[in-house]
Amino acid sequence: MNPPLIIIAGPTAAGKTRLSVRLAQKINGSIISADSMQVYRGMDIGSAKIRPEEMQGVPHYLIDELTPEEEFNVVRFQALAKKYLAEIYAQGKIPILVGGTGFYIQSVLYHIDFTKETSSADIRTELESYAAQHGKAALHQLLFEVDEASAKAIHPNNQKRVIRALEFYRQNGYPISRHNETERKKQSPYRFAYFVINEKRERLYAQIEARVDAMMEQGLLEEVKKLKDMGCHKDMPSMQGLGYKELLSYLCGEISLEQAVYTLKRDTRHFAKCQLTWFAREKDAVWLNKDAFSYEEDAMLNHMVSILKEKGILS
Secondary structure, eight states: OOOOEEEEESTTTTSSSHHHHHHHHHHHHEEEEEESSSSBTTTTTTTTOOOOOGGTOOOEEEEOOBBBTTTHHHHHHHHHHHHHHHHHHTOOOOEEEEESSSHHHHHTTOOOTTTTOOOOOHHHHHHHHHHHHHHHHHHHOOOOOOOOHHHSSTTTHHHHHHHHHHHHHHSSOOOOOHHHHOOOOOOOOOOOOOEEEEHHHHHHHHHHHHHHHHHHHTTTHHHHHHHHHHTTTTTGGGGTTTHHHHHHHHHHTTTOOOHHOOOOOOOHHHHHHHHHHHHHTTTTOOOOOOOTTTTTTTHHHHHHHHHHHTTTTTO
């Protein structure tokens, strides 16, 4: 029988963290973070990283794993996630993959093979130069012209992923979105349940704005300043995360603090929209619309457990 795997995904600020801990407590689970920022030590406030006391004794993996100087990408995530899955199974626990980075989740769920992936330094350098000369929006427009699906799923500020999608198209002659769609149709080696936590758009946006305000009150600016003083700079992948690049621009004198906070709120809303677009394409996803449960967490948990029993993940 295929090993069990539970996924809890959804847009930023939708409430994945607390729900995942409560589910893990209920079913003897351990959590693997599918987040591209919470893996970094010292990047706590801006990544909305779970605090030790919030873990409630539930084991968490891929939290505080790397230093900000190290690069974290989907290939590295997949390798580490597989390692921790083996550990969790050996302990007789059920793994719960939690996060909002859809491609990371997909890479594990369908065992995407990255061994055939190639890259071209010449193409990357050309596209980086184009972005430097014309701006990220112009680079994103290039992607929109050849791969509209990827352009809608990738934020214009995520230059690394925009370049990777354009690079793939240049090398293969067809869009990476088509490649991803093919991978998504593969059979998963897991007995899985894929939950997407969803919130009404206006409520989600209000929660995002409130979260940014709370982060500023908690000391996000001081966190970014400390990272800058440690030598972290805007060309590092870790500093491209939401909250870090905007406040780094302020600290470098490029924009005002008011503009940095405004941009952070705007781009986080757009990022959440991109996340929802991605998850909407997941054919096996079970959407948990919070309003349908009258925002009662216990009702959501009971529904999730019933689905896990239906799928044979729980007895």
